[in-house]
Each structure stands twice: as C-alpha cells, then as structure tokens.
Amino acid sequence: MQRRHDLDAIRVAAFALLVLYHVGMYYVSWDWHVKSASAGPALEPFMLLSSPWRLALLFLVSGAATAFLLEKAPGGFLKSRSWRLLVPLVFGMLVIVPPQSYYEVLDSRIPGGYHDGYLAFWGRYLAGDGSFCDDDGCLEVPTWNHLWFVAYLWVYTVVAWAIGRSAPAALARMRTRLGGWLSGSAALWAPIVLLAVVRVALVGRFESTHALVDDWYNHAQYFSVFALGFLLARAEAFWEALQRLRWVSLVLATASYAFIVWHFYGSGYGEDLPPPDALRTLQRVVWATNQWGVIASICGFAYRFRHADSKALRYLVPAVFPVYILHQTVIVMAAYQLKPLGIPALLEGPLLVALTFGACFGGYAIIRRVRWLRPLFGLKAREDRPTASRQTSAGMAADER
Numbered sequence: 001m002q003r004r005h006d007l008d009a010i011r012v013a014a015f016a017l018l019v020l021y022h023v024g025m026y027y028v029s030w031d032w033h034v035k036s037a038s039a040g041p042a043l044e045p046f047m048l049l050s051s052p053w054r055l056a057l058l059f060l061v062s063g064a065a066t067a068f069l070l071e072k073a074p075g076g077f078l079k080s081r082s083w084r085l086l087v088p089l090v091f092g093m094l095v096i097v098p099p100q101s102y103y104e105v106l107d108s109r110i111p112g113g114y115h116d117g118y119l120a121f122w123g124r125y126l127a128g129d130g131s132f133c134d135d136d137g138c139l140e141v142p143t144w145n146h147l148w149f150v151a152y153l154w155v156y157t158v159v160a161w162a163i164g165r166s167a168p169a170a171l172a173r174m175r176t177r178l179g180g181w182l183s184g185s186a187a188l189w190a191p192i193v194l195l196a197v198v199r200v201a202l203v204g205r206f207e208s209t210h211a212l213v214d215d216w217y218n219h220a221q222y223f224s225v226f227a228l229g230f231l232l233a234r235a236e237a238f239w240e241a242l243q244r245l246r247w248v249s250l251v252l253a254t255a256s257y258a259f260i261v262w263h264f265y266g267s268g269y270g271e272d273l274p275p276p277d278a279l280r281t282l283q284r285v286v287w288a289t290n291q292w293g294v295i296a297s298i299c300g301f302a303y304r305f306r307h308a309d310s311k312a313l314r315y316l317v318p319a320v321f322p323v324y325i326l327h328q329t330v331i332v333m334a335a336y337q338l339k340p341l342g343i344p345a346l347l348e349g350p351l352l353v354a355l356t357f358g359a360c361f362g363g364y365a366i367i368r369r370v371r372w373l374r375p376l377f378g379l380k381a382r383e384d385r386p387t388a389s390r391q392t393s394a395g396m397a398a399d400e401r
Helices: 005-025 054-072 077-096 098-107 118-126 145-166 168-181 186-202 216-232 236-244 246-265 277-303 311-341 345-367
Strands: none
Touching: 005 054, 005 277, 005 311, 005 345, 054 077, 054 145, 054 216, 054 277, 077 098, 077 145, 077 311, 098 118, 098 311, 145 168, 145 216, 145 311, 168 216, 168 236, 186 216, 186 236, 186 246, 186 277, 236 246, 236 277, 246 277, 311 345
C-alpha cells in the first residue's frame, strides 16, 4: 500500500495551525484559560478563517488513516489503537494538562487569589477539588482540556472497528456505493448539505462542551466527517473529484468566509440585538458551506502531491502527536510568564509562537530518544528505522512509525 503523503502533509499543517489558533485564543475576547491584558476582538475575524473547518479536517484525515491502519493489521488493531491513544490521554490528564488549570486559577478572579503553589494545587486537581470558583463559575478538575480530540478519536475508532468486524460485507458495499455517488459534483455539495442539516438542527440545541457524553452537535459533525474519511479512504474517484473541484471549492470557501465575517462583525447583530431567525439559519448554512468548501479545496489541491515524499515530512509526521500533546500547556505557561513584561501584542504574539514550537520540538527531540517516554506521547516504544523499499498507508493522529 503506497503512503498518502498528501494526507500526511495535511495532518502536519492542520496541527501546526492548531498551535497558531491557540496562541490567538490568548488575544481574543473569547473565553480561554489565560487572557492577555490587550485581549479584544481585533484578531477574531482572522480566527474565523479556520474555526469552521480546522478540527473537521483533522477528523476526516483521521478517518481515512483509520481505514488504512485497519486494512494493514486487522487482528491487533483495537489493542494497538487503544494503547496509542488512551495511554497518552490518561498521562496527559494527570501530568501535562494540570499546569493549564493551575495557571487558569492564577489568572482568574478567585476571591483572595491562590497562593499555595503548584504541588498543592496538583494534589487538589487529582482529588477532583471543585472549589476553584470565581464569578464565571467553578473549574472542573481533573480535565482533558485540548486532549478531548484524543478521547473523541478513540471512541470513533472503536465504532469504525466494530462496524468493520461485525458487518464487513455491508461495509464494503457501502464504500462502493458511496464512492461511486461522490465521484462527481456530489463530492462537493453532498457533504455541505449533510453538515448544513446537522448545524441547523443541532447547534442551537447543544452547546459545544467537549465533554463526550453531552456534546451532540460536535459528535454529529465530527463523526460524520470521520466516517466520510473512513468510508472513502480508498475511493480514488472521490479524491480525484475533489481535485477537479478544487477551484470551485476555493471560491465557495472565500465567499462564505466573507459572509461569516460580515454576519458576526459587520451586520450590527449580536447578543444585544439577535439576528432574525431566517438570517441565523442562512448563517448556519453558510458556515457549513465554508466548513466543507475549505476542506474540499485543501484536499483537492493536496491530492496532486499524494506521492511527494520528503525528509522533512518523514520527520514531522511522528512529531505531530507529541507536539500536539505539549503545545497548549506550553502556550498557557509561556503566556502567563510573559504577561508581566508588558510586551506589545504585535511582538509578544510571534514570540509566543516561536517559544511554543521551539519548546515542543525540543521536547519531541527528547521524547523520541527515551524509550519509556515514547508510549506516553503516542509513539512506539522502539523507533522503527524505515527502509527505502517499505511504503505504508497514511498516518494517524497517533504516530504509527
């Protein structure tokens, strides 16, 4: 099976974008763990460039990778995936994520502040102490924060494995029929219709919680695109259709983004003046159009480079998951420590990005060389040495090399 280097590159770029997005969260008015003194709405239209589609793209690629990996090793698939996803999730919740909550407490408006130090906080975090409260509510600990993606991915992976194991013939027929149907213009408009129906029906009823058990809108959209990737991983006609439609997709993505920015920042509507129901519904349809339009455009342009391997890509693919696990904690800690320096945001932001990537890749350089650390960050205990003759299927949200 030849490796899909386009999916590798998309995954690397999407996780890099996630780092930039979380740095941006420090500077916008939206709620986050710590906030800059200069936080405001100025950066928010740029954040909306990726808000509708960034995570959906990751789930699409992860669905395709799940299909490739299940083909490659069906016998030990579930055990391997559970080990590579659940061990980093538990380790992350116990060790990597707690500093985020600690600095959130330091940066919050808890009466009297918090002065007992990190180790005391960590003990209360592990004990599930719910008394860290301010005027916005109480901090829920322990938590997975940004690692919610790993929990969701494991659940979707289990569902895909169960379907493949219990009904392989039905799954094969579904893949054939869906791949044939989405081999033309339907590759663009059908997912838009699906995501629009999901958003119109559910987004107003279910708040985005990332808590797994009550996050029904997110499950509906993310599992839908994960399933598309899983079912269409080998449907070359589908990916070729996206390639043919890449410019149309880009035009749709650009126009829909302009409408979304106007709706939220130029229409005059907001919390004090809610938009009419018809406009709200239109906005949700346009949001879905942007969501799949961007994904289709990215996949269409990238598909042309599906055979384009490189030394840089081979280094970055296994680095993605450890960098992802580390990045938000690094951002929160660095942002809080930089705040007293009063650096202007235009200088502090790029510095924070550079510090984050530097610290995370420095951490990866250590992790990949320490055998007992590797499984804690989603890597095999022993690093494989690839040979020139070996080619494997597309990467996953946990490194498979």
